[in-house]
Amino acid sequence: MPTLHRQENVFVLDLGDGENRFHPDWLTAVDTALDEVDKAEGPRALVTAATGKFYSNGLDLEWLSAHPDQHESYTTSVHKLFARVLSLPVITVAALQGHTFAAGAMLSLAHDFRVMRADRGFWCLPEADIKIPFTPGMCALIRSRLAPQTAHEAMVTARRYGGSDAAAVGIVDQAVAEDAVRSTAMAIAEAQLSKAGDTLGTIKARMYASVLATLPRTDSLAD
Numbered sequence: 001m002p003t004l005h006r007q008e009n010v011f012v013l014d015l016g017d018g019e020n021r022f023h024p025d026w027l028t029a030v031d032t033a034l035d036e037v038d039k040a041e042g043p044r045a046l047v048t049a050a051t052g053k054f055y056s057n058g059l060d061l062e063w064l065s066a067h068p069d070q071h072e073s074y075t076t077s078v079h080k081l082f083a084r085v086l087s088l089p090v091i092t093v094a095a096l097q098g099h100t101f102a103a104g105a106m107l108s109l110a111h112d113f114r115v116m117r118a119d120r121g122f123w124c125l126p127e128a129d130i131k132i133p134f135t136p137g138m139c140a141l142i143r144s145r146l147a148p149q150t151a152h153e154a155m156v157t158a159r160r161y162g163g164s165d166a167a168a169v170g171i172v173d174q175a176v177a178e179d180a181v182r183s184t185a186m187a188i189a190e191a192q193l194s195k196a197g198d199t200l201g202t203i204k205a206r207m208y209a210s211v212l213a214t215l216p217r218t219d220s221l222a223d
Contacts, residue, residue: 002026004033010189011037011090015050021060022103027077034084044196045189046088048111049095049182055121056104059132078103079137079215085110086141086208089201091192095185096163096172102126106138108172109145112192115185118163118175129158137215144211146171 003014013033020026037046050056064074085092085107094100094108096116100123108114108123116123125142127134134142134155143151150169153159163175176184205212 002029002033004036007186009043009045009193010186011040011044011046012186013037013046013048015048015056017050017052019054019057020050020104021057021063022078022081023060023063024074024077026060027081030081031084034088037090038088042196043193045091045093045193047093047095047182047185047189048107049185050097052098053121054098054104055094055096055100056107057099058102058104058106075135076216079135082106082110082137082141083212083215087201087204087212089198089204090196091189091200093185093189095182096121096123097178097181100124102130103138106141109141113185113188114172115174115176115181115188116163116166116172117178117181118167119178120162122160122162123166123171124158124160125154126158128156137211140211140214144208 002016005012013030015030016026037044059078064071067074091113092111093113093115094111096108096114098117098121100108100116100121102125105123105125142155146154147170150171154161154171161169161171163172166172167175174184
């Protein structure tokens with residue numbers, strides 16, 4: 001399960017050491033952690049990271065299959081997570097040490113910055129291959145954070161981007177050695193501590209107003 005700790009003025013949210021799929025309990029734990037970051041005062045920033053082979057593999061499809069009556073509420077929870085990270089009034093940095101797929105990749109896009117391991121691991125939006133269409137909110141998020149041609153290729157072809165390729169097309173800001181992923185993310189966060197606060201939150205809310213207006217829609221993942 002996700003855990004939050006603080007290194008001086010940088011909050012570090014460890015998403016876990018498994019596939020870090022969006023089980024409802026996992027989503028609740030992340031939301032609780034974001035509450036703590038949001039309510040803190042003074043200079044601060046947030047780094048999300050994980051340990052092991054995965055940053056996040058996205059939606060918990062096994063749970064979804066077992067709970068078909070809860071698709072709408074589940075989609076709402078996922079959209080809420082994207083919206084919250086996108087508009088959080090602190091600088092956010094995703095440290096992608098492993099595979100970052102589907103909704104996990106979308107979560108990374110909701111951050112202000114992304115650092116990815118250069119030599120192993122993939123960033124991928126596999127929805128075209130797994131036959132799950134993007135919701136309007138997901139489309140809006142992806143298109144707001146990627147260049148048009150990159151968004152098109154990633155969404156339509158389900159291409160798997162290694163770290164260097166992801167950096168070349170702007171999916172991530174830096175691709176670095178495995179042992180430098182988290183430290184690089186921390187350095188980016190530490191350089192932006194003073195930005196935290198209401199002004200930053202307002203800037204983000206206005207910059208991504210159309211995305212934040214679209215994300216509350218609860219279109220079924222199967223539509």
